[in-house]
Amino acid sequence: MNGISEKRQLEILHPDRLPGGKIRAAIFDFDGTFSTLRCGWEKVMRPLMLESISGGPASEASEALQREVDDYIDASTGIQTVYQMRWLAQRVEAACRGVPGRDEWWYKDEYNRRLMEQVGARLARLERGEDRPEDYLIAGAAAFLQALQAHGVEVYLASGTDHGDVLREAAALGVADRFTAIKGAPERQAACSKEAVLRMILDEKGLPGGELLLVGDGKVEIALGAECGAFTLGAATDEEARHGVNPVKRERLIRAGADAVTGDFADLPALLGWLGFP
Structure with missing residues (x-):
């Protein structure tokens, strides 16, 4: 566990600022947060x-x-x-x-x-069916996605990887049809897809930041979410093990201002409890 116990996997860093069951939309980063296909x-x-x-x-x-x-x-x-x-x-x-x-x-x-x-x-x-999707998914990711949707949360997937590649990889992992929308980087265009999805949800759907959750393993998306007032869950994932806490990512995400940090999504009761969902 890299010196961090299982009991500390979900760390609530801002206990005075909690979602309170108000989240209506969530944006997941893909590589390193949800998928380990690009590990390394x-x-x-x-x-x-x-x-x-x-x-x-x-x-x-x-x-x-x-x-x-x-x-x-x-x-x-x-x-x-x-x-x-x-x-x-x-x-x-x-x-x-x-x-x-x-x-x-x-x-x-x-x-x-x-x-x-x-x-x-x-x-x-x-x-070819030689490997299973579970071999490349962060522990508990699919179940966490399903739990959010069960509570009426629209879940979006955003990635800096080329859009066509994200679609293929999500399909191979069996999760492509579980998201409200998937957005990767436009081919041969320098555009921030994560910011585009954030702006779409905030502007087109008219959601205040307090009703949005952003989940990612990079400080860029965490800082972007914090900037617009969204709640942020830092995914300090160990991509090789697919469970547990990566201490380097953990420190990076804490510095970026994450509201909470977890190594994986296996402890659903703790995650849902932080979000304020019964």
Whole structure:
């Protein structure tokens, strides 16, 4: 449990600010919060960045560059991939290692190519029935989703991953039809899909922030939810084990201002109790 006991999995950080059973809509992040199909993406992005900036093998990059890249990946977790690749393209140019034609979209395509070597294999096993959806879902995620819907909450799925990929992965996990709507990043567009979903719910549905719940493992979405007055549940997930608390994520989410933090969704009574649902 990485030094954090099961009893502390749900931590209510702002006991003076509780949902009180008023949540009418919820937005879930996908990768790392709900799904672990893309577990290990950092291990793909890191060497790409180090190789591109240094011009040599990732293992030979300076300690200073390694720290810079690690800090950036940590700080940018949760944003749309193309923005991370825009940073990379700018950093490559600053290092005087730019190559004609290698813009943010080129780096995004290369990152996706590398990432899909492992994600594609997982998807193929799922779609052939060799693996089960439970093998790639955070513990209790599907049951928590169902419980929210049973209490009349409309649940949306938002992701910085390309929209088509999110649809395929949600379908492979058997949850695509359980959401009111699924929104991934638009193809070849730099647009914040999570913010777009938030604005749609707040503006088009006319919901005040106090009736909205945002669930995510990245500080970007937690900060965005807090900014609009929504209640935020930080998912400090251990993506390899699919249960328990990741202490690095936990600290990140606490700093981002989460109202509560959990390692997974297995303790439904505690989660529903915090939300104020009987």
